[in-house]
Amino acid sequence: MEHLLAARAQMGTSLAFHFIFSALGIGLPLFMILVEGLYLKTGDRTYYTLARTWSKMMAALFAIGAVSGTAIAFELGLLWPVFMQYAGGIIGIPFSMEGFAFFIEAIFIGIYLYGWERLSPRAHWLCSFPIALGGAASGFFVVCANAWMATPAGFRVRNGAPVDVHPFVAMFNPAWKTEVAHTLLAAYIFVAFGIAAISAFKYLRGESYGTMHAMRVALAVGAIAIPLQIITGDISARFDAHTEPVKSAAMEGQFKTQAGAPLRIGGIPEVSQERVLYAIEIPKMLSVLGFENPNAVIQGLDSVPKKFWPPVVFTHLSFQAMVGAGFTLLFIAAWWFLVERRRNAHSRIFLWAVVVSGFLGFIAMECGWMVTEEGRQPWIVYGYLLTRDAVTPSPGLGFVFAGFTAMYLLLAATLAWLLIRIDRGALEPR
């Protein structure tokens, strides 16, 4: 496998893998707060069983998340030493803060998971709050660092090296607000609809204990999060149109700079022809969405040399998949909120829709991540450092990629098996 491609594949796989567990580390603690809190408030033993089962799962998930995060920390250096040398002094501060946030999270997860019998119920419940805060804080810091890669700030370059570094200007770079809001919500949505989907699936297979309790809590969270996410999505896309126009052009399939550009829904970009095939086009809509002006000029990919184009097909398709999944989730959430919520028994069609929503939350999250990472290519620090100039000279990356991918697959398979086993173990009510 070609050297740079192997490095990017390795990093991308590690990040996609770690993202799942990070999102769970952000979203699951929120659900621990909710179900354990509901148990304390209502005395309903079902919530207690859910809390204990989910906390066993959280233990396993957190362990895998911790090691996959360690992998990222190592791979930043092992795969991209030039990037780390360039950026470490600029963007290392949020990573440092993330270390502390994660440490606090790890401490309180230790207390929470092993302290069921050692702490009073209320004290134990309160310990879930630092976990949720630590997880959200970790996400916040890491996303700030990632946002910097797309909208670099807080430094100047002299003789090819960064000078005049201002770490907090770097951390609070132009993209931080939109990226943080959108990514955190994505995590909550992924976890909420994931829990709802698994609960609905179990119920459809005849396992009723706790499933409707879990599904209701999960859909409540999802129904709050998804409309907020549509809003932050709109704000993010408008921000991209203004501040990251090349990424935006790839997302939207906008090859040529154009006044009054249409919104292209779906479709497959054909790079050689520089147009998008099979898309549903809404005239002038992209200009309206981006600049609130139907005749606004939308910057196309032609505004930069072709060597600086992101992978257009991948970026566009990821973006469309994310948006499509997001709006479908909105529909399912509305269906829940307006119709199914007050019912005691749910239609099978609805429950299957909820099952599908679990996949949609996952797709939206991972595809959104792809949009941001692929949309920034070929840059690793946009406008300053190309990805191919940042990679390690160490050979054998193809083998490393193969080995690590095999390891991740083994981990994923064993983890899935373990989680199912934990779940079955808690079928009997305590």
Place this chain on the structure above:
Amino acid sequence: MTEPTFLALLIVLVCIALYALLGGADYGGGVWDVLAQGSRSGKQREAIGVAMGPVWETNHMWLIFAMVTLFTCFPPVFAKLSVALFVPLLFALAGIIMRGAAFAFRGPATRDLLVHKIWGVAFGIASLLTPFFFGAAVAGIATATFNWLAPFSIAVGMLAVTLCAQLAAIFLCAETRHQLQDDFRLRALIVTPLVATIGLVALVLSRITNQVIYHGLEHAWPAISVAMLAGTLVFAFCWNRKFLIARVFAGLEVIAIVAGWYLAEGPHLEVNLGLKIIAAPSVTIVTYLWIALAGALLLVPSLWLLFSIFKRKVVDA
């Protein structure tokens, strides 16, 4: 070197020392887990699991802190080490991943199953290999050419593994009673002289193969003497069943070894090895120090809370 830069370097060294101590005890626990034998092997493994369970993730955070401090405050050093020590660091990472996963997969939900046994083997192998690769990598820094496969480096790798085993055995003595305690006492008494032997072999090799670190030893003799004395006291107090005191000296031994390494290496890191401690811009370092302080103010009470809740459990035979 300016004062903030020195403080940042000190933080890196403290994190490395704490990782060697706490993470090391963790790896050592894994070594004894895979080497458990006899009629009480199940109970031994249980004791190890109980001791490690709540704290293993936090123990490994010190490595992350060392790395993050290094790439925030000394980016070129981080970059250079990432390239020069690519192979051992990669294997160490694989070991860390497998070990953490094994921890997840060997919980109560999978007891008595093939999965438990398979991941037990993975756990043990990873617990043996990861300290070895880290030790060899650290020794590699001490050579002129980052040669982590030199005889000296291999010896240091083995020293790292036995140190971890020693730490774990001593820690577990204080966490167990009766026959289990006897088991771990025996292990501690066997492995402590082994640490001394391998340490001496490493020292001799550094002389024979004319390593840079040998020439720096004149700066490090105080620390190395402390380490040797501490090791002797560990053995003595363990023999007399004063396990909590033995634990203190075991910790001192590890810290002294790390300090000795740096004292021997320090002057050469900048000049002889071409590894100039080029720091990040001072604003970054100063910012980092404030963040470290704020973080520590949050962390220390949280850690105290964790250890006070859990470190009173004792497993009976």
